[in-house]
Amino acid sequence: MRIIARSTLVTFWEKHPETKASLTHWQNVAKAADWHSANDVQAAYSKAKALNGERVRFEVSGGDYRLIVAFDFRRGIAFVKFIGTHAEYDRINALTVTLF
Secondary structure (H helix, E strand, C coil): CCCCCCHHHHHHHHHHHHHHHHHHHHCCCCCCCCCCCCCHHHHCCCCCEEECCEEEEEEEECCCCEEEEEECCCCCCCCCEEEEEHHHHCCCCCCCCCCC
16 A cells, blocks of 8 residues: 555654554555455454545554544555544544544
């Protein structure tokens, strides 16, 4: 998968160093992945939650943070839409958020 807004992840882990290992791991897995559906993503990440046919929520750093990614499976692209604390996640609409 091609990751759009990778710099957002880097900026976030620089501000929140405890997320670096989780986000780096996610990035490495996603880059190497050949996912064709949200089910494929969930097979790789058991705690990932498909929000709809294209958006998936990931837990970061043991669930203290949330990452929302919109996938274009046909083109092999992952768009980072949100990264933030669990409390920040609770205040947004995960199906429509586009912070980056």
